[in-house]
Amino acid sequence: MAENNDPLLNADRIKRNTELPVFYGQAGKDSVTALVQIYRVENAARIGNWDDARKYTELVQTFRGEAAGWAQALRSYRVTQGNWTQLKAAFVKNYQSKTTVTTVCTQFSELKQ
Numbered sequence: 001m002a003e004n005n006d007p008l009l010n011a012d013r014i015k016r017n018t019e020l021p022v023f024y025g026q027a028g029k030d031s032v033t034a035l036v037q038i039y040r041v042e043n044a045a046r047i048g049n050w051d052d053a054r055k056y057t058e059l060v061q062t063f064r065g066e067a068a069g070w071a072q073a074l075r076s077y078r079v080t081q082g083n084w085t086q087l088k089a090a091f092v093k094n095y096q097s098k099t100t101v102t103t104v105c106t107q108f109s110e111l112k113q
Contacts, residue, residue: 020044020058025067025095034095037062038088052084059087070094 020040021031032040037059045055063071077094079086 020062022064023062023067023095024065025063025070026065029065033097034092038092053082055084056082056087059091067095 021037023032023034023037024030041055041059044050044058048054050058060071074081074087074090077090079090
């Protein structure tokens, strides 16, 4: 398939492919996990040719509710403004669910059909 070189179509494709879901940091409100949000930011960065400072800004811009409050306290997590590596590590540590065998077994026993 030939690639379309129309600048307007290309800009539209980049815009659509770099849109990120909002992240609340609350079970039931988020459509993706913390790891998926990071994955989406990193893919968008490749498509949009973003540097690490832009990835930092784009991720923080997706935060709503609890996550937005958490972002206000990033300094207490020793995250330097604009440092993607530090933000990514703190975000995943704070928001990635910690599934254990006990959790899975408990949730499985509570499953109703």
